[in-house]
Amino acid sequence: MxxxxxxxxxxxxxxxxxxxxxxxxxxxxxxxxxxxxxxxxxxxxxGSVEPRPHGGGHTPLVTDDDRPLFDGYLAENPSMPHATIARRFEADTGRAISRQTVQRMLGLWRVTRKKSP
Missing domain, CATH: 1.10.10 (Arc Repressor Mutant, subunit A)
Incomplete structure (x- = not known):
């Protein structure tokens, strides 16, 4: 926009x-x-032509405060699938997220991992 x-x-x-x-x-x-x-x-x-304020947007389901949880999951098992991380996150926090959200957040935090064969 x-x-x-x-x-x-x-x-x-x-x-x-x-x-x-x-x-x-x-x-x-x-x-x-x-x-x-x-x-x-x-x-x-x-009475004025000032631009209206931004409407806001969606509140994020995962914030930077949740990063230690993700780091803990990946420290346990670096090959943990995104779907498993999402299920564990919901169990720990009560907030349901999708595997796509996990992937997006790991990318945002620049967390790379090498999956074991």
Whole structure:
């Protein structure tokens, strides 16, 4: 997702939109016509053209505080499959995770391992 337009550009677009049509303003500033309409709407509803705060996102199931658990599992058995780590993690913490989550977190933490044959 691209970054929001700067407040300065938003104000200039809104000022120009007061004396010209939306398509003309959009072409002049290199934004879409719908952006001009949205900025007019924001100004009308909020009284400003400040970008809205980020909506948030999902809270992670596994955090950096959980890393010692993973390190302990892998110290026990470096060849432990991801699915087994996920089951042990759920048994220890009560939080269910998938083997893909285990793989993603190990990659994020740059934990590499050599599986035994």
């Amino acid at each position: 691209p970054a929001p337009l700067s407040v300065d550009l938003r104000r200039r677009v809104l000022d120009a939109a007061r004396s010209a049509t939306a398509p003309v303003v959009a072409a002049r500033f290199g934004v879409s016509v719908s952006t001009v309409h949205r900025l007019r709407h924001l100004d009308r509803i909020q």
